[in-house]
Amino acid sequence: MKKIDLVAPAGSLLALKAAVDKGADAVYLGLKNATNARNFGGLNFGDADIRSGVDYAHARGRQVLFAINTYPQARNVQEWRSAIDTAVKMGADAVILADPGLMAYARDTHPSLRLHLSVQGSATTIDAIELMREQFQIKRAVLPRVLTLPEIEKIIRQTSVEIEVFGFGSLCVMAEGRCLLSSYVTGDSPNNKGACSPAHAISWQEVDHSLYARLGGTLIDIYAPGEPAGYPTLCKGRFEVEGELDYALEEPTSLNGIGLLPKLVEIGVAALKIEGRQRSPAYVSQVVATLRAALDAAEKDPARYAPRQEWMTILAKHSEGAQVTQGAFERPWK
Amino acid sequence: MNTQKIALAPLAYYWSREETLSFYLDAVNWPVDIIYLGEVVCSRRRELKLEDRLSLAEELRAAGKEVVMSTQTLIDNESDRRSMHRLIERAVASGLRVEANDLSAVRMLHELKQSFVAGPHLNIYHAGTLSWFAGLGATRFLPPLELPATDLHALQQTRPQGVQTEVQVWGRMALAFSARCFTARHYRLKKDNCEFRCQSHPDGLLLSSRDGGQFLNLNGIQTQSAGCTDLSTQLPELTKMQVDVLRIQPQSRHTGEVVAAFAMARDKGQAALLSASLFPAQSTPCNGYWFGAPGMLEKQNDAVNA
Numbered sequence: 129m130k131k132i133d134l135v136a137p138a139g140s141l142l143a144l145k146a147a148v149d150k151g152a153d154a155v156y157l158g159l160k161n162a163t164n165a166r167n168f169g170g171l172n173f174g175d176a177d178i179r180s181g182v183d184y185a186h187a188r189g190r191q192v193l194f195a196i197n198t199y200p201q202a203r204n205v206q207e208w209r210s211a212i213d214t215a216v217k218m219g220a221d222a223v224i225l226a227d228p229g230l231m232a233y234a235r236d237t238h239p240s241l242r243l244h245l246s247v248q249g250s251a252t253t254i255d256a257i258e259l260m261r262e263q264f265q266i267k268r269a270v271l272p273r274v275l276t277l278p279e280i281e282k283i284i285r286q287t288s289v290e291i292e293v294f295g296f297g298s299l300c301v302m303a304e305g306r307c308l309l310s311s312y313v314t315g316d317s318p319n320n321k322g323a324c325s326p327a328h329a330i331s332w333q334e335v336d337h338s339l340y341a342r343l344g345g346t347l348i349d350i351y352a353p354g355e356p357a358g359y360p361t362l363c364k365g366r367f368e369v370e371g372e373l374d375y376a377l378e379e380p381t382s383l384n385g386i387g388l389l390p391k392l393v394e395i396g397v398a399a400l401k402i403e404g405r406q407r408s409p410a411y412v413s414q415v416v417a418t419l420r421a422a423l424d425a426a427e428k429d430p431a432r433y434a435p436r437q438e439w440m441t442i443l444a445k446h447s448e449g450a451q452v453t454q455g456a457f458e459r460p461w462k
Numbered sequence: 463m464n465t466q467k468i469a470l471a472p473l474a475y476y477w478s479r480e481e482t483l484s485f486y487l488d489a490v491n492w493p494v495d496i497i498y499l500g501e502v503v504c505s506r507r508r509e510l511k512l513e514d515r516l517s518l519a520e521e522l523r524a525a526g527k528e529v530v531m532s533t534q535t536l537i538d539n540e541s542d543r544r545s546m547h548r549l550i551e552r553a554v555a556s557g558l559r560v561e562a563n564d565l566s567a568v569r570m571l572h573e574l575k576q577s578f579v580a581g582p583h584l585n586i587y588h589a590g591t592l593s594w595f596a597g598l599g600a601t602r603f604l605p606p607l608e609l610p611a612t613d614l615h616a617l618q619q620t621r622p623q624g625v626q627t628e629v630q631v632w633g634r635m636a637l638a639f640s641a642r643c644f645t646a647r648h649y650r651l652k653k654d655n656c657e658f659r660c661q662s663h664p665d666g667l668l669l670s671s672r673d674g675g676q677f678l679n680l681n682g683i684q685t686q687s688a689g690c691t692d693l694s695t696q697l698p699e700l701t702k703m704q705v706d707v708l709r710i711q712p713q714s715r716h717t718g719e720v721v722a723a724f725a726m727a728r729d730k731g732q733a734a735l736l737s738a739s740l741f742p743a744q745s746t747p748c749n750g751y752w753f754g755a756p757g758m759l760e761k762q763n764d765a766v767n768a
Binding site: 199200201202203205226227228229230232233249250251252253254255256258259260262263273274275276279282301302303305306307308309311312313314315317319320340344346347348349350363365366367368369370372374376377378456459460461462 | 537540565567570583585606608640642654669673677757
């Protein structure tokens, strides 16, 4: 049976090295601009760091994937095309793209470049994936976090395109690539700026010992004194519906698929992605090490596999609100 | 003469069979040129079956309307995928055009060599992507809701021949789609056993921010803006940019009056005048996206520096 590639986030050179050292098969990174979906201040790679990072990974037999997975904007398409050229020049093993127009550019300009369809490309069916294969010869598709395991299995059976799924990290509750909540409030979205609930739009205010979190002026949560306050991502705020205050869309929680690894191996998932290019090198180091150990165990003896308590403890520590879910992998979440 | 057309978007909410049919019966008499029919949100909504929609389409067509069948936006299981295939097969057999709302529908329409409308969630932000969709058969497209006027202007400059542009000028915006049903979640129900609670909310279920502001609007797996897009004052600009079709979202009340106001403004070549009473309940006007600002804001026209 083919092994699952562990694909790790690298928001910095330190994180990249940590991921490689702890056993990631591939790392993914982005440039310092709106061409990637984690366009955050202080994050991502300049040319010198890319060179060192690619050398470091390649010297150890690992791959470097370039995420250029936002949507080129009408008046600035060249920035995205240049990002593809840069990736090729720097020795990218593949580029992760969402936009068909950009795919066409990559295919025509760099015919031997390996193309992955980003989760932001929002391909949730076999038809969508096959269309992108027929048109652009994509080699891999990253599935949006909307599919149950049985649906993922059906897709895998029907395509030669490798399938990558999210294994751990912050959970998007909406179908990726089709969510404008952030731009409705701040002007910036994952599609147009590579950012969701961007830091520049967030303001904190202390009122009577409570903490008010505003996004673009909209009050999306109030934390009581002593209550831990997480990053105020829009869809994980508390809101009022029919007089009831609740996490109306989703709790602050992270996806944790570690309990499902034998099943993912069995159905033929090609790659397991860890979310979190915005997270610290320590996060990358510990999460990669944990998933590496778990994946090795699941591949070696799937029948007797069970997540170890220490793995769960480490992953919980790195989860939003210290909570985890198996998300859309399991029907009841819906 | 202004040949701009007015379109009714696919109904986003779950109304009863009687309400839905009576809505479209009324629409026959409105100055609306194009009517999109189809369940774009949730396959559990079956008050109207495919057969019902097709016969409704025939009636509307007989009354002189162009009818387009819209596909479901988020298809996350094999059964919904097959329903989409069936809808396209039947639409094509009836000579009806289809609005493709995801890449699966695009593939099928391309394989069948059918021209289609590329829906608003296909992420057509720039010329390269528009020409890709045109190459697959798109003869009309809707830009993403968040696209600013300046970018729409750029897109229009390089628009392939034979491709029309349609822009949503009125109504709440579909901002997000999820595998999860938020209406069911609110009532502590499972999606598979949702008791069709969205039927009790003909204009969606309002969600307020902590400061009490009308913020979002839950509509099953779809999350809408609480704010109602109003591009009535941008009408002259839309005409200048050669936008071919103005899209209006159905709402439970006053849709006919909204259509009439836009039709009159189009005929006079002016901004439309819509009274505050025409907005959906618990909503306020917004147009921020047009100005490259947060979508929920309401801006004045002179702020444009295109």
